[in-house]
């Protein structure tokens with residue numbers, strides 16, 4: 001098993017690749033996926049799914065290109081559907097390029113299997129309405145998107161954001177993970193569920 005990080009796109013969003021012997025799953029291709037495709041080719045890996053923690057533009061710039069290159073489906077939360085039709089999901093504002101249109105499949109929370117690994121999907125709204133967290137117990141890893149960062153949390157001032165919901169999502173679905181679970185966020189360094197429970201300044205005294 002290997003877990004690689006590829007910062008991609010104009011905001012250097014963390015794109016992750018979790019791979020076994022023959023299959024792999026990718027998370028949040030936020031820019032040109034060439035380095036990821038090079039790795040898949042070099043290792044002879046088949047990409048089975050592309051997981052989108054949420055549909056903000058900086059997480060989806062490479063979605064269409066990666067899906068076309070690999071035939072892997074793009075999976076995301078239904079409540080982010082509105083982002084397929086506005087600037088926050090499709091870019092093209094604030095001097096940033098537009099996102100190439102793509103056709104995601106909406107998935108339900110619960111037990112799934114991606115890239116040959118068991119995965120539990122949680123709905124974790126707060127940063128966006130449809131934000132998902134993908135927990136891979138075997139890898140001891142959770143891909144949290146922009147829900148929670150090392151000693152910080154995701155923005156909640158965009159349309160669809162809600163600070164109370166974000167805090168509830170973290171308490172219910174992140175702080176209840178095994179404390180050694182590594183959290184892989186959309187931006188910045190990885191951390192662990194236990195470390196953030198103890199030290200995240202947004203949850204002190206809880």
Ligand SMILES: [Zn+2]
Nearest residue numbers: 054056127146
């Ligand atoms: Zn975001």
